[in-house]
Amino acid sequence: MKKEILQILRQDSERISGEYLSSILGISRVSVWKHIKSLIARGYDVETTSKGYRLLASPDTPFAWEFPDRYEKIHYLETVDSTMDIARNLARKGCPHLTVVVASTQRKGRGRLNRAWYSDKGGLYFTIVLQLSMPPQYMGRVNFYTAAILAQTLREEYGIDAKVKWPNDILIDGKKLCGMLSEMEVEGEMVTFLNIGIGINVNNDPTRQEPNGVSLQQCSDRKVLKKELLAIFLDRFEEKFDLAMAGTAIDLWKKYNSTLGRYIRIVTHNDTLEGYAEDVDTNGALLLKQDDGKINKVIYGDCFH
Numbered sequence: 451m452k453k454e455i456l457q458i459l460r461q462d463s464e465r466i467s468g469e470y471l472s473s474i475l476g477i478s479r480v481s482v483w484k485h486i487k488s489l490i491a492r493g494y495d496v497e498t499t500s501k502g503y504r505l506l507a508s509p510d511t512p513f514a515w516e517f518p519d520r521y522e523k524i525h526y527l528e529t530v531d532s533t534m535d536i537a538r539n540l541a542r543k544g545c546p547h548l549t550v551v552v553a554s555t556q557r558k559g560r561g562r563l564n565r566a567w568y569s570d571k572g573g574l575y576f577t578i579v580l581q582l583s584m585p586p587q588y589m590g591r592v593n594f595y596t597a598a599i600l601a602q603t604l605r606e607e608y609g610i611d612a613k614v615k616w617p618n619d620i621l622i623d624g625k626k627l628c629g630m631l632s633e634m635e636v637e638g639e640m641v642t643f644l645n646i647g648i649g650i651n652v653n654n655d656p657t658r659q660e661p662n663g664v665s666l667q668q669c670s671d672r673k674v675l676k677k678e679l680l681a682i683f684l685d686r687f688e689e690k691f692d693l694a695m696a697g698t699a700i701d702l703w704k705k706y707n708s709t710l711g712r713y714i715r716i717v718t719h720n721d722t723l724e725g726y727a728e729d730v731d732t733n734g735a736l737l738l739k740q741d742d743g744k745i746n747k748v749i750y751g752d753c754f755h
Protein backbone atom coordinates (compact mmCIF):
# COMPACT_ATOMS: atom_id res chain seq x y z
CA MET A 451 0.00 0.00 0.00
CA LYS A 452 2.82 2.42 0.82
CA LYS A 453 4.05 2.11 -2.75
CA GLU A 454 0.60 3.09 -4.08
CA ILE A 455 0.08 5.89 -1.54
CA LEU A 456 3.45 7.43 -2.37
CA GLN A 457 2.76 7.15 -6.08
CA ILE A 458 -0.48 9.10 -5.69
CA LEU A 459 1.01 11.71 -3.35
CA ARG A 460 3.97 12.23 -5.69
CA GLN A 461 1.74 12.82 -8.71
CA ASP A 462 0.25 15.90 -7.10
CA SER A 463 1.79 18.76 -5.17
CA GLU A 464 -1.69 19.63 -3.85
CA ARG A 465 -3.28 18.03 -0.81
CA ILE A 466 -4.92 14.66 -1.43
CA SER A 467 -7.89 13.87 0.76
CA GLY A 468 -8.09 10.73 2.87
CA GLU A 469 -11.43 10.03 1.25
CA TYR A 470 -9.93 10.07 -2.25
CA LEU A 471 -7.07 7.80 -1.23
CA SER A 472 -9.43 5.41 0.49
CA SER A 473 -11.71 5.14 -2.57
CA ILE A 474 -8.84 4.75 -5.08
CA LEU A 475 -7.03 2.18 -2.97
CA GLY A 476 -10.14 0.35 -1.76
CA ILE A 477 -9.18 0.58 1.91
CA SER A 478 -10.75 2.47 4.84
CA ARG A 479 -9.70 6.01 5.76
CA VAL A 480 -8.42 4.65 9.08
CA SER A 481 -6.23 2.28 7.16
CA VAL A 482 -4.97 5.14 4.95
CA TRP A 483 -4.09 7.11 8.09
CA LYS A 484 -2.24 4.11 9.56
CA HIS A 485 -0.09 3.86 6.43
CA ILE A 486 0.57 7.61 6.46
CA LYS A 487 1.58 7.40 10.14
CA SER A 488 3.91 4.55 9.33
CA LEU A 489 5.49 6.55 6.48
CA ILE A 490 5.99 9.51 8.82
CA ALA A 491 7.63 7.18 11.36
CA ARG A 492 10.04 6.11 8.60
CA GLY A 493 11.14 9.65 7.87
CA TYR A 494 8.66 10.86 5.23
CA ASP A 495 7.53 14.43 5.78
CA VAL A 496 3.78 14.31 5.16
CA GLU A 497 1.74 17.40 5.94
CA THR A 498 -1.59 16.27 7.38
CA THR A 499 -4.49 18.68 7.72
CA SER A 500 -8.26 18.32 7.81
CA LYS A 501 -8.16 18.76 3.99
CA GLY A 502 -5.85 15.82 3.41
CA TYR A 503 -2.24 14.84 2.95
CA ARG A 504 0.69 16.38 1.12
CA LEU A 505 4.13 14.83 0.70
CA LEU A 506 6.77 17.47 1.45
CA ALA A 507 9.93 15.36 1.51
CA SER A 508 11.11 11.74 1.40
CA PRO A 509 14.09 10.21 3.20
CA ASP A 510 16.98 8.81 1.20
CA THR A 511 16.24 5.27 2.33
CA PRO A 512 16.04 2.43 -0.22
CA PHE A 513 12.72 1.01 1.01
CA ALA A 514 11.32 -1.57 -1.40
CA TRP A 515 8.37 0.70 -2.23
CA GLU A 516 10.83 3.28 -3.62
CA PHE A 517 11.47 0.84 -6.49
CA PRO A 518 7.96 0.30 -7.91
CA ASP A 519 9.18 -1.88 -10.79
CA ARG A 520 11.28 -4.08 -8.52
CA TYR A 521 9.15 -4.02 -5.40
CA GLU A 522 9.00 -7.82 -4.98
CA LYS A 523 12.74 -8.24 -5.42
CA ILE A 524 14.09 -5.56 -3.07
CA HIS A 525 14.65 -6.50 0.56
CA TYR A 526 15.52 -3.44 2.60
CA LEU A 527 16.74 -3.86 6.17
CA GLU A 528 17.92 -1.05 8.39
CA THR A 529 20.78 -2.96 10.02
CA VAL A 530 22.17 -6.41 9.31
CA ASP A 531 25.38 -8.24 10.07
CA SER A 532 26.05 -8.52 6.35
CA THR A 533 23.78 -8.34 3.31
CA MET A 534 25.82 -11.29 1.99
CA ASP A 535 24.36 -13.62 4.67
CA ILE A 536 20.76 -12.64 3.97
CA ALA A 537 21.29 -12.88 0.22
CA ARG A 538 22.87 -16.34 0.55
CA ASN A 539 19.85 -17.63 2.48
CA LEU A 540 17.45 -16.16 -0.05
CA ALA A 541 19.45 -17.59 -2.96
CA ARG A 542 19.47 -21.07 -1.39
CA LYS A 543 15.71 -20.87 -1.02
CA GLY A 544 15.44 -20.10 -4.74
CA CYS A 545 14.58 -16.37 -4.67
CA PRO A 546 14.20 -14.77 -8.11
CA HIS A 547 17.17 -13.76 -10.24
CA LEU A 548 18.18 -10.14 -9.49
CA THR A 549 16.82 -10.12 -5.95
CA VAL A 550 18.59 -7.34 -4.02
CA VAL A 551 19.28 -7.14 -0.28
CA VAL A 552 20.09 -3.60 0.80
CA ALA A 553 20.88 -2.22 4.25
CA SER A 554 21.53 1.20 5.78
CA THR A 555 24.29 -0.14 8.02
CA GLN A 556 26.07 -3.45 8.54
CA ARG A 557 27.47 -4.68 11.84
CA LYS A 558 29.86 -7.17 10.26
CA GLY A 559 30.27 -5.97 6.68
CA ARG A 560 32.72 -8.19 4.83
CA GLY A 561 35.40 -7.20 2.37
CA ARG A 562 37.64 -9.16 0.02
CA LEU A 563 40.43 -11.33 1.39
CA ASN A 564 38.71 -11.74 4.78
CA ARG A 565 38.81 -8.05 5.63
CA ALA A 566 36.06 -6.06 7.31
CA TRP A 567 34.03 -3.52 5.36
CA TYR A 568 33.02 -0.65 7.64
CA SER A 569 29.46 0.16 6.88
CA ASP A 570 28.46 3.43 8.54
CA LYS A 571 25.20 5.22 7.89
CA GLY A 572 25.23 7.17 4.63
CA GLY A 573 26.87 4.47 2.52
CA LEU A 574 25.07 2.16 0.09
CA TYR A 575 25.46 -1.54 0.94
CA PHE A 576 23.74 -4.17 -1.14
CA THR A 577 24.02 -7.68 -2.54
CA ILE A 578 22.53 -8.81 -5.85
CA VAL A 579 21.52 -12.44 -6.19
CA LEU A 580 22.21 -13.87 -9.63
CA GLN A 581 20.52 -17.20 -10.23
CA LEU A 582 22.84 -18.44 -12.93
CA SER A 583 23.85 -21.72 -14.33
CA MET A 584 27.39 -21.35 -15.60
CA PRO A 585 30.85 -22.84 -15.13
CA PRO A 586 32.67 -21.23 -12.15
CA GLN A 587 35.44 -19.83 -14.34
CA TYR A 588 32.91 -17.37 -15.84
CA MET A 589 32.51 -15.69 -12.47
CA GLY A 590 35.29 -13.22 -13.36
CA ARG A 591 33.31 -12.00 -16.35
CA VAL A 592 30.26 -11.24 -14.23
CA ASN A 593 32.41 -9.39 -11.68
CA PHE A 594 34.10 -7.37 -14.40
CA TYR A 595 30.76 -6.58 -15.97
CA THR A 596 29.41 -5.35 -12.61
CA ALA A 597 32.38 -3.07 -11.97
CA ALA A 598 32.31 -1.71 -15.51
CA ILE A 599 28.58 -0.94 -15.38
CA LEU A 600 28.96 0.85 -12.05
CA ALA A 601 31.88 2.93 -13.34
CA GLN A 602 29.89 3.72 -16.48
CA THR A 603 26.85 4.73 -14.40
CA LEU A 604 28.91 7.07 -12.22
CA ARG A 605 30.56 8.63 -15.25
CA GLU A 606 27.51 9.03 -17.45
CA GLU A 607 24.85 9.83 -14.87
CA TYR A 608 26.87 11.76 -12.30
CA GLY A 609 29.82 13.13 -14.28
CA ILE A 610 32.29 11.46 -11.92
CA ASP A 611 35.69 10.34 -13.18
CA ALA A 612 35.30 6.77 -11.90
CA LYS A 613 37.84 4.13 -12.94
CA VAL A 614 38.13 0.43 -12.16
CA LYS A 615 41.20 -1.01 -10.48
CA TRP A 616 41.80 -4.73 -11.05
CA PRO A 617 39.80 -6.71 -10.31
CA ASN A 618 36.79 -4.59 -9.34
CA ASP A 619 37.46 -1.67 -7.01
CA ILE A 620 36.10 1.65 -8.18
CA LEU A 621 38.50 4.54 -7.69
CA ILE A 622 38.24 8.28 -8.02
CA ASP A 623 41.58 10.05 -8.35
CA GLY A 624 43.24 6.89 -7.04
CA LYS A 625 41.05 6.77 -3.92
CA LYS A 626 38.67 3.91 -3.20
CA LEU A 627 35.00 4.72 -3.63
CA CYS A 628 33.57 1.24 -3.88
CA GLY A 629 34.44 -2.39 -3.29
CA MET A 630 32.83 -5.60 -4.49
CA LEU A 631 32.73 -9.07 -3.02
CA SER A 632 31.36 -12.17 -4.73
CA GLU A 633 30.19 -15.45 -3.28
CA MET A 634 28.95 -18.39 -5.22
CA GLU A 635 27.71 -21.90 -4.72
CA VAL A 636 28.57 -24.72 -7.07
CA GLU A 637 26.77 -27.99 -7.64
CA GLY A 638 28.64 -30.52 -9.70
CA GLU A 639 30.42 -28.42 -12.27
CA MET A 640 28.00 -25.54 -12.44
CA VAL A 641 27.45 -22.43 -10.39
CA THR A 642 23.92 -22.41 -8.94
CA PHE A 643 24.01 -18.81 -7.76
CA LEU A 644 26.47 -15.97 -7.67
CA ASN A 645 25.94 -13.13 -5.21
CA ILE A 646 27.69 -9.84 -5.73
CA GLY A 647 27.99 -7.52 -2.73
CA ILE A 648 28.68 -3.88 -3.41
CA GLY A 649 29.64 -1.20 -0.90
CA ILE A 650 29.65 2.39 -2.18
CA ASN A 651 30.74 5.37 -0.10
CA VAL A 652 27.97 7.84 -0.86
CA ASN A 653 27.27 10.24 2.01
CA ASN A 654 29.51 8.62 4.63
CA ASP A 655 33.10 9.50 5.47
CA PRO A 656 35.24 6.39 4.88
CA THR A 657 38.54 8.10 5.74
CA ARG A 658 38.27 7.33 9.45
CA GLN A 659 38.74 3.62 8.77
CA GLU A 660 40.30 3.78 5.32
CA PRO A 661 42.67 6.73 4.80
CA ASN A 662 42.66 6.09 1.06
CA GLY A 663 38.87 6.03 0.81
CA VAL A 664 36.62 8.64 -0.71
CA SER A 665 32.85 9.19 -0.87
CA LEU A 666 30.65 10.66 -3.58
CA GLN A 667 29.75 13.45 -1.17
CA GLN A 668 33.44 14.36 -0.98
CA CYS A 669 33.96 14.57 -4.71
CA SER A 670 30.69 15.58 -6.32
CA ASP A 671 29.03 19.00 -6.37
CA ARG A 672 25.70 17.29 -6.64
CA LYS A 673 23.98 15.54 -3.72
CA VAL A 674 23.76 11.87 -4.66
CA LEU A 675 20.70 9.99 -3.42
CA LYS A 676 21.45 6.37 -2.56
CA LYS A 677 18.03 5.18 -3.66
CA GLU A 678 18.37 6.95 -7.01
CA LEU A 679 21.88 5.60 -7.62
CA LEU A 680 20.73 2.07 -6.78
CA ALA A 681 17.72 2.30 -9.11
CA ILE A 682 19.77 3.66 -12.02
CA PHE A 683 22.55 1.14 -11.52
CA LEU A 684 20.15 -1.83 -11.34
CA ASP A 685 18.37 -0.74 -14.52
CA ARG A 686 21.64 -0.46 -16.41
CA PHE A 687 22.95 -3.69 -14.90
CA GLU A 688 19.85 -5.61 -15.95
CA GLU A 689 19.58 -4.04 -19.38
CA LYS A 690 22.91 -5.34 -20.66
CA PHE A 691 23.20 -8.40 -18.45
CA ASP A 692 23.69 -10.71 -21.46
CA LEU A 693 27.11 -9.10 -21.89
CA ALA A 694 28.07 -10.30 -18.41
CA MET A 695 28.50 -13.86 -19.54
CA ALA A 696 30.09 -12.99 -22.85
CA GLY A 697 33.73 -12.19 -23.46
CA THR A 698 32.68 -8.59 -24.23
CA ALA A 699 32.28 -7.93 -20.49
CA ILE A 700 36.07 -7.78 -20.41
CA ASP A 701 36.15 -5.21 -23.23
CA LEU A 702 33.74 -3.03 -21.29
CA TRP A 703 35.92 -3.37 -18.20
CA LYS A 704 39.03 -2.43 -20.20
CA LYS A 705 37.32 0.76 -21.27
CA TYR A 706 37.09 1.98 -17.68
CA ASN A 707 40.10 0.33 -16.06
CA SER A 708 43.10 2.18 -14.66
CA THR A 709 45.35 -0.85 -14.04
CA LEU A 710 46.50 -1.98 -17.48
CA GLY A 711 49.62 -0.33 -18.79
CA ARG A 712 51.08 0.36 -15.34
CA TYR A 713 53.84 -1.15 -13.30
CA ILE A 714 51.96 -2.67 -10.34
CA ARG A 715 52.30 -4.85 -7.25
CA ILE A 716 49.98 -7.75 -6.39
CA VAL A 717 49.88 -9.06 -2.84
CA THR A 718 48.33 -12.46 -2.18
CA HIS A 719 48.18 -14.44 1.07
CA ASN A 720 51.67 -15.79 0.63
CA ASP A 721 53.27 -13.90 -2.20
CA THR A 722 54.07 -10.46 -3.58
CA LEU A 723 54.43 -10.06 -7.32
CA GLU A 724 55.53 -7.03 -9.27
CA GLY A 725 55.37 -6.33 -12.93
CA TYR A 726 53.79 -4.58 -15.86
CA ALA A 727 50.02 -5.08 -16.12
CA GLU A 728 49.90 -6.15 -19.75
CA ASP A 729 46.36 -7.40 -20.19
CA VAL A 730 43.53 -9.48 -18.72
CA ASP A 731 42.35 -12.75 -20.25
CA THR A 732 38.75 -13.53 -21.21
CA ASN A 733 37.92 -14.61 -17.67
CA GLY A 734 39.53 -11.63 -15.97
CA ALA A 735 42.89 -13.08 -14.88
CA LEU A 736 45.59 -10.42 -14.92
CA LEU A 737 48.55 -10.99 -17.21
CA LEU A 738 51.53 -9.57 -15.37
CA LYS A 739 54.76 -9.20 -17.33
CA GLN A 740 57.70 -9.70 -15.02
CA ASP A 741 61.08 -8.02 -15.40
CA ASP A 742 62.49 -11.20 -17.00
CA GLY A 743 59.76 -10.99 -19.65
CA LYS A 744 57.77 -13.96 -18.34
CA ILE A 745 54.00 -13.57 -18.15
CA ASN A 746 52.45 -14.43 -14.82
CA LYS A 747 48.71 -15.15 -14.79
CA VAL A 748 47.26 -13.76 -11.58
CA ILE A 749 43.77 -14.79 -10.52
CA TYR A 750 43.40 -13.04 -7.18
CA GLY A 751 45.14 -10.63 -4.85
CA ASP A 752 45.35 -7.05 -3.72
CA CYS A 753 46.48 -4.73 -6.47
CA PHE A 754 48.60 -1.66 -5.76
CA HIS A 755 49.19 0.90 -8.45
Ligand code: BTN
Pocket residue numbers: 531532533534556558559560561562563565567574575576577619628629630631647648649650
Ligand atom coordinates in the same frame (compact mmCIF):
# COMPACT_ATOMS: atom_id res chain seq x y z
C1 BTN B 1 36.21 -5.01 -0.76
O1 BTN B 1 36.62 -4.07 -1.45
O2 BTN B 1 36.93 -5.52 0.09
C2 BTN B 1 34.81 -5.52 -0.95
C3 BTN B 1 33.80 -4.79 -0.10
C4 BTN B 1 32.39 -5.30 -0.29
C5 BTN B 1 31.43 -4.66 0.66
C6 BTN B 1 29.99 -4.99 0.36
S1 BTN B 1 28.87 -3.98 1.27
C7 BTN B 1 27.55 -5.00 0.79
C8 BTN B 1 28.04 -6.41 0.87
N1 BTN B 1 27.90 -6.92 2.21
C9 BTN B 1 29.08 -7.19 2.77
O3 BTN B 1 29.24 -7.65 3.92
N2 BTN B 1 30.07 -6.91 1.93
C10 BTN B 1 29.57 -6.41 0.66
